[in-house]
Structures are given as structure tokens and as C-alpha cells.
Amino acid sequence: MTVLTIDLDALAGNYRIVAARAAPVPVAGVVKADGYGLGAAIVAQTLAQVGCDTFFVAVTSEAVALRPLLAAEARLFVLNGVAPGDEHALIAADAIPVLNSTGDVARWRTAAAEVGRTLKAAVQVDSGMSRLGLSDGEVAALADDPNALAGIEVVLVMSHLACGDAPDDPANSAQRARFAALADRLPPAPRSLGNSGGVFLGPDFHGDLVRPGIALYGAAPQEGRDNPMRPVIALDARIVQWRTVPAGTGVGYGLTSVADHDRRIATLSIGYADGWPRALSNVGAAYIGGVRAPIAGRVSMDSLCIDVSDVPAELLATATHAELIGPHQTIDTVAAQAGTIAYEILTQLGRRYARRILPVTGERNGACVS
Numbered sequence: 001m002t003v004l005t006i007d008l009d010a011l012a013g014n015y016r017i018v019a020a021r022a023a024p025v026p027v028a029g030v031v032k033a034d035g036y037g038l039g040a041a042i043v044a045q046t047l048a049q050v051g052c053d054t055f056f057v058a059v060t061s062e063a064v065a066l067r068p069l070l071a072a073e074a075r076l077f078v079l080n081g082v083a084p085g086d087e088h089a090l091i092a093a094d095a096i097p098v099l100n101s102t103g104d105v106a107r108w109r110t111a112a113a114e115v116g117r118t119l120k121a122a123v124q125v126d127s128g129m130s131r132l133g134l135s136d137g138e139v140a141a142l143a144d145d146p147n148a149l150a151g152i153e154v155v156l157v158m159s160h161l162a163c164g165d166a167p168d169d170p171a172n173s174a175q176r177a178r179f180a181a182l183a184d185r186l187p188p189a190p191r192s193l194g195n196s197g198g199v200f201l202g203p204d205f206h207g208d209l210v211r212p213g214i215a216l217y218g219a220a221p222q223e224g225r226d227n228p229m230r231p232v233i234a235l236d237a238r239i240v241q242w243r244t245v246p247a248g249t250g251v252g253y254g255l256t257s258v259a260d261h262d263r264r265i266a267t268l269s270i271g272y273a274d275g276w277p278r279a280l281s282n283v284g285a286a287y288i289g290g291v292r293a294p295i296a297g298r299v300s301m302d303s304l305c306i307d308v309s310d311v312p313a314e315l316l317a318t319a320t321h322a323e324l325i326g327p328h329q330t331i332d333t334v335a336a337q338a339g340t341i342a343y344e345i346l347t348q349l350g351r352r353y354a355r356r357i358l359p360v361t362g363e364r365n366g367a368c369v370s
């Protein structure tokens with residue numbers, strides 16, 4: 001079978017690397033989209049083992065699924081706020097919504113009144129990304145209305161960087177300044193700004209809590225800089241069969257790959273239904289025994305072909321798998337070739353793989369927060 005290897009020791013190690021960078025500021029784990037495709041349960045439990053006690057998911061259903069797997073005292077934030085009708089599910093999951101709009105604030109205030117107790121929330125402000133969070137005017141209105149946050153305990157004030165992965169972009173310092181000014185008008189609470197990129201922008205972007213996602217999963221947190229993270233996943237596709245085709249023979253749908261010489265073509269058990277981008281048709285490669293084998297023809301739903309002409313015959317005779325993500329090409333490389341980002345490669349990882357989980361082996365209590 002095609003095998004997705006998930007190295008939990010590398011995941012734990014990456015948390016420690018980020019924790020060392022952020023220290024003494026604590027590090028939350030962003031585990032939305034099923035832990036960036038790796039599995040929110042194993043990811044959250046691994047992060048908890050190395051000292052993580054605060055988690056972020058995107059939507060209510062993710063919080064409902066994750067809560068039973070977390071320690072009772074772990075904090076679980078829901079980034080996309082209070083979807084209408086989700087109030088009671090959020091309360092039952094002991095989840096803390098991120099209030100992004102005046103609608104969110106009103107729904108959570110009403111829910112608090114209904115249940116007759118104070119409910120915790122984070123408040124997000126828009127510091128320049130124009131995606132989620134209260135605008136300047138909405139923050140002003142909130143600050144001027146003593147009842148707006150009745151029954152709501154603000155435990156975090158946050159915002160999100162649009163360009164955290166671009167260390168030289170002046171938008172970062174502009175957002176930091178605007179965030180500080182907006183947060184000053186809200187009830188006093190710990191502040192959080194930096195995502196993975198923000199962690200590596202330095203302490204000015206750490207606030208009181210950092211929220212890395214992608215760096216924990218091994219992708220480069222910043223463009224154009226060396227990647228300090230350990231790779232967390234490897235993907236090895238099963239070789240279904242191979243054949244020799246004469247010069248002039250087309251390969252795959254549309255016969256888009258034709259060569260003027262004889263070639264050996266191998267077929268791998270992976271396709272776009274497994275999240276291997278169709279944009280990689282005739283682009284990129286797999287590796288067999290470290291030998292590059294270019295993708296030949298279009299990526300199909302369940303299979304793709306590679307040109308294994310350069311792979312020595314004796315190697316090909318015994319090879320069972322071809323590396324698609326691993327020592328010879330990272331998720332960042334594959335993403336760039338497909339015209340996308342590592343986030344999309346990870347979150348689209350398919351459900352048909354054998355998932356091989358490598359356990360945490362390193363020192364268990366070294367959360368490196370000193």
C-alpha cells in the first residue's frame with residue numbers, strides 16, 4: 001500500500017524548537033483541519049506530552065471531536081467564532097470561541113445570559129489582514145458600551161499576521177502597531193499575534209501566547225530562509241507495475257507524455273483523489289533508491305506514471321515503493337512545483353494510505369520553556 005509516515009517524535013521536537021524560540025512565552029498548538037491533515041487526535045496528544053495546554057481549531061465540530069481527547073484543564077479555542085446555532089455545542093465542549101464580529105459578541109452574550117454564568121472568549125481584532133476580527137469602529141463601539149461584553153470573560157485578545165512568512169515585509173510591523181493600539185481599548189487580557197512565521201519574526205511578535213501551526217508539521221515557517229524544522233511526514237507510493245514502452249508511445253490520459261526513445265514507465269498507487277495534485281501532471285518526480293524518476297503524463301484519480309528509465313533494472317526489480325515526500329523532496333518542494341503551499345499539500349493528504357505512526361522517542365518532559 002501507499003504509506004504515509006507520521007513522525008510524532010519530529011512533531012514533538014518541532015514543538016520544542018518553537019518553545020525555545022518563544023520562551024518564556026507559552027506556545028499553543030494549532031490543530032485545525034484535522035491537525036493539518038495528520039490527525040488532530042494524535043497531533044494534540046503528542047503536543048500535550050511535551051507541555052502544550054492550549055489548542056486552536058477552526059470550527060465547532062472540530063472542538064466537539066477533540067475535547068474528549070484533551071485534559072480537562074486544556075484550553076480549546078475556536079477560530080471561526082460563534083456560528084449561529086452552535087452556542088450550546090461550544091459550551092458543552094468547554095470551547096472558547098474567538099469573537100470576530102459584533103454578531104459573535106451578541107450571540108455569546110445572549111448564550112451567557114441564557115445559561116446564567118460567565119463564558120470565556122477570545123476577541124480578535126483586524127490589524128490589517130481584512131479577514132477576521134473586529135474593525136477599528138467595532139472596537140470603539142465595544143469600548144464605549146459597558147454592556148457589550150456582559151457575561152463574557154475576555155481571556156485572550158488576538159490578531160493574525162498576513163505576511164508573517166515574509167520577514168522583510170513592512171506589513172508585519174504595521175500590523176503589530178495596529179494590534180497594540182486596538183488591544184489597548186479592550187479589557188486587559190493576554191495578547192496573541194504570531195503564527196509560525198511570527199514566532200520567527202522575533203520577540204516583538206510573540207505577545208503573551210504564540211499560535212504556530214505549519215512549523216510544527218515541518219514546513220518552512222518563513223520564505224527564503226533555511227527551514228529549522230524537522231520533517232514530520234513522508235509519503236511512499238506503492239509501485240503497482242512497470243513496463244517498457246517504445247519511442248513514440250503516449251502515457252496517461254490525453255497521451256500528453258511522449259518521448260522519442262524507448263522508456264521504462266512505472267505506475268504508482270496514488271492520484272489526485274489521494275491529494276496528490278493534478279497540477280503535477282508532467283511536473284515533478286518520485287525517487288526510487290535515491291534516483292529521480294520524473295512524473296510522466298497526467299496524474300489520474302488513483303494512479304500516476306513515472307519515467308523510471310534512469311533507475312537501474314536490478315533496483316527496479318526489487319523496489320516496492322517510490323518516495324514522493326521524504327529525504328529527496330520536502331513538502332515545500334512539492335508544493336512549489338504544484339503552484340501551491342505546504343498547507344494545502346498537508347490538508348489534502350488522502351484517506352486511502354496506510355498510516356505508519358512513529359512514536360515519540362525523545363526526552364519526554366523537555367518542553368524547553370525555561
Ligand SMILES: *Cc1c(COP(=O)(O)O)cnc(C)c1O
Nearest residue numbers: 030160195196197211212213214
Ligand atoms: C491557521 C492559523 C494559525 C496558524 O498559522 P500557521 O501559519 O500555520 O502557523 C494561527 N492563527 C490563526 C488565526 C490561524 O488561522
